[in-house]
C-alpha cells in the first residue's frame with residue numbers, strides 16, 4: 001500500500017501524539033518548554049500547591065524578558081523601578097532555583113534576552129520538536145521546522161506537570177510566496193503583506209506552512225520574522241520546511257545534538273542521526289493542504305501599518321485609506337475608529353507621516369540580521385536622527401546579539417547617528433517595562449502588534465521593517481527605502 005502523502009505539520013503532529021479521543025482531542029508530547037517571568041508564576045505556584053515536580057526538568061529553558069529594563073543594568077535588580085516587574089523577575093529566579101531547568105538565562109546574565117530569540121540562538125529550538133511557551137509569539141520557532149505554539153498559564157502548569165498538552169489538530173494551510181523580492185524587501189514586509197491579504201483571522205484554525213521561492217530565499221532570521229507573525233494572521237503555529245540553511249543554523253549551538261556528547265565520535269554520530277531525520281521534515285510533494293494562498297513576491301513593496309490591527313497595512317507608496325470609499329459599514333466603522341485613534345487624515349501619503357519615536361527591537365526584528373539591516377541604512381544615509389525624533393532606540397533581542405553587533409561595530413554606527421543602544425529585552429514592544437510611548441506619540445516600530453495602547457496608553461504604532469524604521473529615524477518621517485537599497 002502506498003504511504004499517504006503528509007504535510008510537515010501532519011508529520012510533526014503524528015510524531016508526538018500520545019493518544020486521541022473520539023472528539024479529536026489529543027494528548028501531544030512536548031519536547032521543549034520555554035519559560036518567561038510573566039506567564040509562569042501561577043504555574044509554578046500550582047505545582048507547589050499540588051506537591052508536584054516538573055516532569056522533565058531538562059525540557060525547560062527560561063529567561064526574563066518582558067519586565068527587564070533596557071538601561072541601568074549597573075544598578076542590578078535595583079534598576080527595575082516598578083515593584084511588580086521586579087517581583088516577577090525575582091520570582092522566576094526563585095522558581096527556577098527550586099524546580100530546575102536545562103538552561104536559565106536570568107536578568108543581567110550574558111545570554112539573557114527575549115524568549116523567542118534566545119531559544120533558537122542556544123539550540124533550544126530544534127527541527128522536529130514540539131515546543132511550547134506561555135507566549136503567543138512562540139510561533140517564531142516554527143521557522144526551525146518545529147511545531148511551536150503559544151499556550152496559556154494553566155497549560156504552562158499542565159505541561160510542567162505532565163510533559164503533554166491537550167490539543168486538537170488544526171487544518172493545513174500553505175502560503176506560497178513565489179518570485180524574487182525587490183532589494184530592501186525583508187521577511188517583515190512579506191509577512192505584513194500576507195496579513196494584509198488574508199487578514200488577522202485568515203489563519204484561524206490552521207497551522208500555516210510558509211513556502212515558495214521567496215521564503216526559501218530568506219535567511220533563518222527572516223523566516224523567524226515571518227513565523228513570528230503567524231499568530232497575527234490568526235494561526236497558532238507557523239512553519240517553514242527544513243533545508244540546508246536550517247541545519248547550518250543549528251550546527252554548533254550549545255544545546256544542539258552532539259554538543260554535550262562524551263566523545264567527538266559520539267558527537268558526530270548524534271549529529272548525523274539528527275540531520276538524517278531533519279531532512280525528512282518537509283511536506284511531501286503530493287501532500288494535500290486544506291487551503292493554499294499564493295503571493296507574488298515581486299509585487300511586495302515596503303509595508304507600513306496605518307491602523308490599530310496588523311491587517312491595516314499598505315505599501316509605503318499608498319495613502320491613508322478613506323472610510324467613505326468602503327461600502328461595508330462594519331469595515332467603514334473600523335477604519336474611522338482606527339484613524340481617529342491614530343490621528344490620521346484620509347488621503348495623506350504614508351511617506352508624509354512624521355513620527356516622534358523609533359523602536360528597533362522585539363522578537364520580530366531584533367536578531368543580528370535586523371541590526372545589520374538597520375545599521376546599513378543609517379550608514380548609507382550618513383546623517384543624524386532627525387530633529388523631530390524624541391527618541392530612536394535600538395534594542396538587541398539578546399545579550400549574544402548585542403555582543404555580535406558590537407563586534408561588528410554596528411553600535412557605533414547607531415550611536416554616532418544619535419540612536420540609543422540598549423540592553424536586551426522586550427522593551428517598547430509592549431508597555432510592561434520602563435520603555436513606552438506617551439499619549440499621542442507616533443512610533444515607527446519593528447514589533448508585531450499595533451493595538452490601541454500596545455506601546456503605552458494613547459501611543460500610535462506603525463509596524464515596519466528595521467530598514468524602514470531606521471530610515472524614518474533619519475528623515476523624521478516614513479520614506480521608501482527602495483530608493484537607497
Ligand SMILES: CC(C)[C@H](C(=O)O)[C@@H](O)C(=O)O
Pocket residue numbers: 038039066134135136137150430
Ligand atoms: C506577556 C505575554 C503573555 C504576551 C503574549 O502572549 O504574547 C506578550 O509577549 C505579547 O506580545 O503580548
Ligand code: SF4
Pocket residue numbers: 065066114115135137362363364425426427429430447448
Ligand atoms: S518582544 Fe513583544 S511580542 Fe515578543 S515576546 Fe516580548 S512582548 Fe511579546
